[in-house]
Amino acid sequence: xxxxxxxxxxxxxxxxxxxxxxxxxxxxxxxxxxxxxxxxxxxxxxxxxxxxxxxxxxxxxxxxxxxxxxxxxxxxxxxxxxxxxxxxxxxxxxxxxxxxxxxxxxxxxxxxxxxxxxxxxxxxxxxxxxxxxxxxxxxxxxxxxxxxxxxxxxxxxxxxxxxxxxxxxxxxxxxxxxxxxxxxxxxxxxxxxxxxxxxxxxxxxxxxxxxxxxxxxxxxxxxxxxxxxxxxxxxxxxxxxxxxxxxxxxxxxxxxxxxxxxxxxxxxxxxxxxxxxxxxxxxxxxxxxxxxxxxxxxxxxxxxxxxxxxxxxxxxxxxxxxxxxxxxxxxxxxxxxxxxxxxxxxxxxxxxxxxxxxxxxxxxxxxxxxxxxxxxxxxxxxxxxxxxxxxxxxxxxxxxxxxxxxxxxxxxxxxxxxxxxxxxxxxxxxxxxxxxxxxxxxxxxxxxxxxxxxxxxxxxxxxxxxxxxxxxxxxxxxxxxxxxxxxxxxxxxxxxxxxxxxxxxxxxxxxxxxxxxxxxxxxxxxxxxxxxxxxxxxxxxxxxxxxxxxxxxxxxxxxxxxxxxxxxxxxxxxxxxxxxxxxxxxxxxxxxxxxxxxxxxxxxxxxxxxxxxxxxxxxxxxxxxxxxxxxxxxxxxxxxxxxxxxxxxxxxxxxxxxxxxxxxxxxxxxxxxxxxxxxxxxxxxxxxxxxxxxxxxxxxxxxxxxxxxxxxxxxxxxxxxxxxxxxxxxxxxxxxxxxxxxxx
Amino acid sequence: xxxxxxxxxxxxxxxxxxxxxxxxxxxxxxxxxxxxxxxxxxxxxxxxxxxxxxxxxxxxxxxxxxxxxxxxxxxxxxxxxxxxxxxxxxxxxxxxxxxxxxxxxxxxxxxxxxxxxxxxxxxxxxxxxxxxxxxxxxxxxxxxxxxxxxxxxxxxxxxxxxxxxxxxxxxxxxxxxxxxxxxxxxxxxxxxxxxxxxxxxxxxxxxxxxxxxxxxxxxxxxxxxxxxxxxxx
Numbered sequence: 001x002x003x004x005x006x007x008x009x010x011x012x013x014x015x016x017x018x019x020x021x022x023x024x025x026x027x028x029x030x031x032x033x034x035x036x037x038x039x040x041x042x043x044x045x046x047x048x049x050x051x052x053x054x055x056x057x058x059x060x061x062x063x064x065x066x067x068x069x070x071x072x073x074x075x076x077x078x079x080x081x082x083x084x085x086x087x088x089x090x091x092x093x094x095x096x097x098x099x100x101x102x103x104x105x106x107x108x109x110x111x112x113x114x115x116x117x118x119x120x121x122x123x124x125x126x127x128x129x130x131x132x133x134x135x136x137x138x139x140x141x142x143x144x145x146x147x148x149x150x151x152x153x154x155x156x157x158x159x160x161x162x163x164x165x166x167x168x169x170x171x172x173x174x175x176x177x178x179x180x181x182x183x184x185x186x187x188x189x190x191x192x193x194x195x196x197x198x199x200x201x202x203x204x205x206x207x208x209x210x211x212x213x214x215x216x217x218x219x220x221x222x223x224x225x226x227x228x229x230x231x232x233x234x235x236x237x238x239x240x241x242x243x244x245x246x247x248x249x250x251x252x253x254x255x256x257x258x259x260x261x262x263x264x265x266x267x268x269x270x271x272x273x274x275x276x277x278x279x280x281x282x283x284x285x286x287x288x289x290x291x292x293x294x295x296x297x298x299x300x301x302x303x304x305x306x307x308x309x310x311x312x313x314x315x316x317x318x319x320x321x322x323x324x325x326x327x328x329x330x331x332x333x334x335x336x337x338x339x340x341x342x343x344x345x346x347x348x349x350x351x352x353x354x355x356x357x358x359x360x361x362x363x364x365x366x367x368x369x370x371x372x373x374x375x376x377x378x379x380x381x382x383x384x385x386x387x388x389x390x391x392x393x394x395x396x397x398x399x400x401x402x403x404x405x406x407x408x409x410x411x412x413x414x415x416x417x418x419x420x421x422x423x424x425x426x427x428x429x430x431x432x433x434x435x436x437x438x439x440x441x442x443x444x445x446x447x448x449x450x451x452x453x454x455x456x457x458x459x460x461x462x463x464x465x466x467x468x469x470x471x472x473x474x475x476x477x478x479x480x481x482x483x484x485x486x487x488x489x490x491x492x493x494x495x496x497x498x499x500x501x502x503x504x505x506x507x508x509x510x511x512x513x514x515x516x517x518x519x520x521x522x523x524x525x526x527x528x529x530x531x532x533x534x535x536x537x538x539x540x541x542x543x544x545x546x547x548x549x550x551x552x553x554x555x556x557x558x559x560x561x562x563x564x565x566x567x568x569x570x571x572x573x574x575x576x577x578x579x580x581x582x583x584x585x586x587x588x589x590x591x592x593x594x595x596x597x598x599x600x601x602x603x604x605x606x607x608x609x610x611x612x613x614x615x616x617x618x619x620x621x622x623x624x625x626x627x628x629x630x631x632x633x634x635x636x637x638x639x640x641x642x643x644x645x646x647x648x649x650x651x652x653x654x655x656x657x658x659x660x661x662x663x664x665x666x667x668x669x670x671x672x673x674x675x676x677x678x679x680x681x682x683x684x685x686x687x688x689x690x691x692x693x694x695x696x697x698x699x700x701x702x703x704x705x706x707x708x709x710x711x712x713x714x715x716x717x718x719x720x721x722x723x724x725x726x727x728x729x730x731x732x733x734x735x736x737x738x739x740x741x742x743x744x
Numbered sequence: 745x746x747x748x749x750x751x752x753x754x755x756x757x758x759x760x761x762x763x764x765x766x767x768x769x770x771x772x773x774x775x776x777x778x779x780x781x782x783x784x785x786x787x788x789x790x791x792x793x794x795x796x797x798x799x800x801x802x803x804x805x806x807x808x809x810x811x812x813x814x815x816x817x818x819x820x821x822x823x824x825x826x827x828x829x830x831x832x833x834x835x836x837x838x839x840x841x842x843x844x845x846x847x848x849x850x851x852x853x854x855x856x857x858x859x860x861x862x863x864x865x866x867x868x869x870x871x872x873x874x875x876x877x878x879x880x881x882x883x884x885x886x887x888x889x890x891x892x893x894x895x896x897x898x899x900x901x902x903x904x905x906x907x908x909x910x911x912x913x914x915x916x917x918x919x920x921x922x923x924x925x926x927x928x929x930x931x932x933x934x935x936x937x938x939x940x941x942x943x944x945x946x947x948x949x950x951x952x953x954x955x956x957x958x959x960x961x962x963x964x965x966x967x968x969x970x971x972x973x974x975x976x977x
Binding site: 158 | 794855956
């Protein structure tokens with residue numbers, strides 16, 4: 001065994017390994033680890049790779065169902081059946097810390113990583129989404145981060161030729177200094193084309209494919225598992241090459257059409273180390289690789305550096321013995337490196353050689369599966385009851401509610417996002433049936449079938465801070481509601497759980513409660529969790545971010561004619577609210593923006609009612625009755641109505657709405673701007689009103705006629721008195737202008 | 745049946761979109777041409793698709809022009825046959841000298857993807873013969889470097905030879921600075937060779953050949969090709 005650096009207590013701690021974990025390493029090896037082995041353990045047992053602090057809770061997610069073909073946690077991404085012999089694979093992942101340090105490359109490599117996770121399953125990636133969180137846009141550094149992150153996503157996604165079709169962006173001071181960049185990719189495949197990340201068959205060859213290895217991103221996984229400090233961490237961030245990945249993608253998909261491949265896995269976090277031991281562990285085999293054969297782009301790299309590098313755009317492929325030439329030819333066609341670096345072996349050992357010397361000898365399973373699992377302590381934070389019981393009855397109702405509406409519409413969280421999505425090629429692959437911003441979710445068609453998919457990410461961090469359990473349920477509910485509004489049946493979710501430091505009991509309480517909320521809601525909507533990612537340590541010197549468990553929902557639309565958008569369609573159509581009228585303002589964007597209050601109890605949330613509202617809406621869509629559907633979320637009823645007016649307006653005609661609300665003895669600001677869940681505003685032909693009312697009754701949900709679609713004006717009357725009367729052209733320019741002018 | 749070939753460079757990403765649009769809405773006979781090909785089959789029209797050939801490293805289209813297939817494309821063009829370059833394909837035509845001028849980064853310095861309006865100002869070439877002069881087409885752009893530049897002398901040549909084919913305009917057809925998505929000289933969106941058999945355009949006609957995607961205006965370009973080829977056969 002080659003010796004390089006003496007193992008001391010300090011060195012062990014520097015690797016983020018605790019005394020207890022080191023004891024475990026000693027007992028696994030029956031000896032002291034070498035420096036290289038210590039590095040290997042440290043990345044594989046980091047939170048990022050091992051989920052050691054979250055696993056106990058993640059195992060409680062519902063992960064099975066009739067359509068699940070590959071289950072969460074078993075592979076790089078889950079796979080679900082969508083009928084006709086087709087399946088989809090999708091996943092969301094965080095790239096928060098790299099993006100905080102170097103927003104352009106951080107976001108770009110996030111995209112690269114999630115795309116590899118999908119095509120390594122044998123799926124052809126067809127769409128991307130991004131769920132982004134930044135501090136308040138008034139801060140110069142936030143503008144820099146937003147510009148960089150959007151630029152990075154644009155650079156990578158556009159170049160590789162994948163449409164970025166949707167997602168969401170929030171601006172809130174909780175994310176200042178610690179932006180969230182969660183990236184989602186979805187791919188499609190035939191049932192028979194599923195590829196697995198597994199090494200089996202003694203003597204089969206192990207190939208290294210793609211970009212050469214450099215010193216970039218060494219210890220990236222460990223970096224992702226620490227709080228951000230002011231220390232310059234740029235060397236931990238990698239640089240992406242979307243062109244290389246495009247070649248890799250095409251070559252791998254071509255390769256997988258042959259039957260020469262046993263297993264395939266991308267090199268993401270923990271690079272070569274992770275892909276080697278995980279494939280061996282899944283295949284119940286041993287594996288040996290020779291580091292001197294690995295293509296390197298820097299001189300004199302040590303075994304430690306080669307093993308821990310997180311250079312991008314690399315894959316590990318296990319090839320059937322005797323089929324090597326075939327594989328090499330495909331990569332040659334695409335001008336890519338494909339190097340035979342080792343083989344699958346008998347037993348269970350991962351052995352790594354460097355110029356003939358063995359530098360690592362560790363049981364593969366110990367690295368991949370035997371990381372310690374911790375049950376972290378949790379405690380309800382002091383703020384929880386204090387904020388929940390905050391008395392909001394003293395909050396003054398502003399005199400000018402039109403003005404409030406305009407302030408909300410110009411809030412970058414609510415305002416038009418075209419400044420962002422116009423930097424993304426959202427049309428390439430010619431499947432984007434509904435253009436970004438036009439509906440509550442993104443809709444892509446699946447060529448050669450009648451089917452379409454609706455995709456959406458959702459999470460309101462403020463709700464999750466005020467009430468993690470209900471907030472997380474609401475995130476699932478809203479994402480389901482959004483795909484339903486497009487005419488889809490919710491199928492399954494992927495989640496990206498962004499939290500602070502799990503060693504803090506209050507943070508872990510938020511985590512645990514959010515997980516329980518997701519479990520409750522996913523069971524209710526029958527949408528299993530197919531995989532995802534946990535991102536802890538989202539903290540700066542100013543504290544932790546609001547808990548932000550982002551949900552990525554995928555829904556299936558059976559027929560093109562069900563596709564529904566949010567803009568009003570025809571003057572004279574009747575506007576109807578499915579779900580309850582409500583006036584509670586707790587946790588709302590209104591309360592935060594107008595009154596600068598982050599508090600109050602969240603509005604009542606009845607998940608059974610939510611499900612019935614969604615079922616009713618989908619039923620009405622399938623009956624062909626619904627002209628437009630738009631849910632009520634940030635900004636409440638008034639913002640939802642405004643958006644449907646703006647989105648329904650064309651170059652020649654502005655569409656407005658004439659609305660009459662009577663709900664005596666309730667706060668009017670709450671009715672306009674409150675954010676109770678379980679509500680969808682639809683527009684229908686007047687002659688269909690009776691059947692809508694009858695169906696609402698059948699589904700057991702409240703249903704209120706709000707008014708009708710009219711030209712030009714949004715007018716809202718409350719008990720006969722006009723409280724808002726605004727030309728839609730004006731609302732539209734307020735809504736359209738804000739983000740673009742802030743970033744000009 | 746007319747035969748189309750879609751060139752695939754490493755990094756092309758609208759190759760499948762062009763293939764799909766042609767196959768389903770234009771002509772059944774369409775094939776991919778690998779960039780390493782030094783021989784091509786009998787074809788009537790070659791399409792250089794959009795994307796990021798060779799990652800657009802160095803300059804857009806700058807490396808692709810050295811692909812073996814480009815010699816074939818040049819020979820094909822010299823024979824008077826039809827070549828259309830869309831987006832990155834246009835950039836490659838500029839770099840390989842089949843069309844005059846150059847591309848700069850968009851003046852916003854950002855990628856831009858959106859529907860734009862185009863005015864067809866030359867409808868006498870094979871790519872626009874089915875379009876009425878001054879018709880306004882809605883076709884999307886998606887590029888980071890679509891800011892067409894040509895020196896004053898070259899510009900005069902373009903005008904003199906009637907080589908300007910499409911110009912960016914607003915929905916009403918007004919050609920002004922506000923409707924210029926990238927800062928192109930003279931709002932130029934597409935130009936052709938002197939002979940009219942080579943067209944380069946930044947907007948993507950292949951993205952709007954299918955009613956389900958919101959506009960059919962791209963089909964007009966392909967139908968023009970079809971019509972002119974049918975007439976000449």
